[in-house]
Amino acid sequence: MNTSPGLGAMSGRRSLVVLTASLFSLSVNAATLTRDNGAAVGDNQNSQTAGPNGPTLLQDVQLIQKLQRFDRERIPERVVHARGTGAHGEFTVSNDLSDLTKAKVFSAGQVTPMFVRFSAVVHGNHSPETLRDPRGFATKFYTADGNWDLVGNNFPTFFIRDAIKFPDMVHAFKPDPRTNLDDDSRRFDFFSHVPEATRTLTELYSNSGTPASYREMDGNGVHAYKLINAKGEINYVKFHWKSLQGLKNLDPKEVVKVQGQDYSHMTNDLVSHINKGDFPKWDLYVQVLKPQDLSKFDFDPLDATKIWPDVPERKVGQMVLNRNPANVFQETEQVAMAPANLVPGIEPSEDRLLQGRVFSYADTQMYRVGPNALQLPINAPKVAVNNGNQDGAMNSGSSSTGVNYQPSRLMPREEQPAARYSQTELTGSTQQAKIQREQNFKQAGDLYRSFSKKERDDLIESFGGSLATTDDESKHIILSFLYKADPEYGTGVARVAKGDLARVKALAEKLND
Numbered sequence: 445m446n447t448s449p450g451l452g453a454m455s456g457r458r459s460l461v462v463l464t465a466s467l468f469s470l471s472v473n474a475a476t477l478t479r480d481n482g483a484a485v486g487d488n489q490n491s492q493t494a495g496p497n498g499p500t501l502l503q504d505v506q507l508i509q510k511l512q513r514f515d516r517e518r519i520p521e522r523v524v525h526a527r528g529t530g531a532h533g534e535f536t537v538s539n540d541l542s543d544l545t546k547a548k549v550f551s552a553g554q555v556t557p558m559f560v561r562f563s564a565v566v567h568g569n570h571s572p573e574t575l576r577d578p579r580g581f582a583t584k585f586y587t588a589d590g591n592w593d594l595v596g597n598n599f600p601t602f603f604i605r606d607a608i609k610f611p612d613m614v615h616a617f618k619p620d621p622r623t624n625l626d627d628d629s630r631r632f633d634f635f636s637h638v639p640e641a642t643r644t645l646t647e648l649y650s651n652s653g654t655p656a657s658y659r660e661m662d663g664n665g666v667h668a669y670k671l672i673n674a675k676g677e678i679n680y681v682k683f684h685w686k687s688l689q690g691l692k693n694l695d696p697k698e699v700v701k702v703q704g705q706d707y708s709h710m711t712n713d714l715v716s717h718i719n720k721g722d723f724p725k726w727d728l729y730v731q732v733l734k735p736q737d738l739s740k741f742d743f744d745p746l747d748a749t750k751i752w753p754d755v756p757e758r759k760v761g762q763m764v765l766n767r768n769p770a771n772v773f774q775e776t777e778q779v780a781m782a783p784a785n786l787v788p789g790i791e792p793s794e795d796r797l798l799q800g801r802v803f804s805y806a807d808t809q810m811y812r813v814g815p816n817a818l819q820l821p822i823n824a825p826k827v828a829v830n831n832g833n834q835d836g837a838m839n840s841g842s843s844s845t846g847v848n849y850q851p852s853r854l855m856p857r858e859e860q861p862a863a864r865y866s867q868t869e870l871t872g873s874t875q876q877a878k879i880q881r882e883q884n885f886k887q888a889g890d891l892y893r894s895f896s897k898k899e900r901d902d903l904i905e906s907f908g909g910s911l912a913t914t915d916d917e918s919k920h921i922i923l924s925f926l927y928k929a930d931p932e933y934g935t936g937v938a939r940v941a942k943g944d945l946a947r948v949k950a951l952a953e954k955l956n957d
Contacts, residue, residue: 487876495872500799514611515808528563530776533765545671547789549587572707576653581663589787603641607800629914636921643888649907651693657713659724660692667798685726729757743883780809788863888929908940924951
């Protein structure tokens with residue numbers, strides 16, 4: 445009996461294979477951006493939000509998947525902020541904020557123990573501290589309401605305004621995955637598509653990108669947060685740490701000299717000053733806006749790429765760092781900072797970058813340190829923890845109750861109505877769209893004009909030297925951003941980067957303010 449398939453069957457099978465291959469090639473187009481399940485991505489530039497001013501939605505699977513995958517790229521070193529230095533201290537309130545918030549950390553005369561972790565951002569755990577980089581300025585307050593983390597940088601603004609772009613930005617900053625070598629052209633290829641980064645790039649390529657010490661730099665919460673008082677009234681605030689040691693940065697010549705002598709100059713400086721009793725201090729200030737004031741600006745005040753010019757600063761209190769870690773790994777490396785660590789009276793704003801960080805940082809720490817990271821001494825709150833969370837690797841808890849759920853009459857764990865989130869009025873439909881008031885270049889120009897002649901010259905040489913190595917189109921687009929911010933700025937960098945100034949001017953003419 446002949447069991448070979450007939451010619452017609454073979455032809456049909458080949459047709460099926462061809463059809464399947466054809467369909468497969470259509471669905472897996474190399475030019476189509478997809479999620480890990482192969483589904484096409486409709487918008488990779490904007491997170492889904494509840495209307496133009498509402499919070500980011502958890503249903504945005506592209507945002508969540510990008511952040512989850514990004515958070516798990518490295519083990520055990522942090523993907524960002526790997527090179528860090530920590531210190532213990534305390535924060536003392538000098539000016540009560542009870543009119544703004546019910547959080548006890550801001551009550552009159554309150555003294556709160558703290559741990560602070562300073563860090564580089566992009567570079568690895570053993571990189572020289574002279575490398576150009578933003579600097580992390582992360583503070584953990586062990587408050588009477590639980591732990592509150594204010595996780596920020598020395599720059600008051602950030603490069604992007606939407607968390608969906610965070611993995612892309614860091615990938616662009618990191619070394620080329622093929623060679624493990626830094627490549628400015630990759631960074632500028634990315635940032636030529638991100639005009640809102642112009643102000644923060646100006647900070648980075650100024651001498652602020654190479655601080656002389658952690659003691660001699662300011663810190664910023666970067667994002668807007670909400671403070672809620674006992675009456676339920678909401679105010680938006682930005683937090684700023686002002687160094688009482690003054691500000692000091694290294695110029696390009698000093699960077700070369702310092703790096704040749706000490707590649708850990710910032711860590712050595714902080715450790716040695718604390719050891720000899722010369723404790724560094726910072727004053728904390730807040731800027732305050734009422735909700736109705738958010739619409740009065742010609743930019744979006746909840747945009748993390750913006751500062752709040754001309755909004756008065758109100759002094760709150762002072763931080764003193766007075767003790768070095770007893771064990772760097774157990775404290776500095778295992779500390780788990782996350783914007784999700786909030787207390788009643790302090791909430792995230794609708795800032796799209798902050799909304800993503802609230803998820804991503806806590807998720808990173810849960811992956812990097814473990815599900816029970818907050819039981820470690822450096823992370824444990826000074827108040828009792830009482831919930832039904834259980835088990836997981838390295839659980840050192842001592843729970844002996846059989847009630848691991850809530851509600852329960854056998855072991856009541858009561859909710860506190862005063863700790864409920866504030867309410868935000870929402871209008872419109874879900875969307876994926878840019879913010880409505882971008883204003884990408886004005887503040888970059890204001891920053892450039894605030895520099896001294898020497899600071900401008902150093903910025904132009906540093907920025908132009910890096911930009912000179914990138915591809916021609918990206919280079920001229922970046923130059924047009926700088927020219928739009930300030931013609932002198934763009935002209936100077938174009939000269940160093942060997943750009944075509946006429947082309948730069950023509951591109952700048954097409955940009956919106």
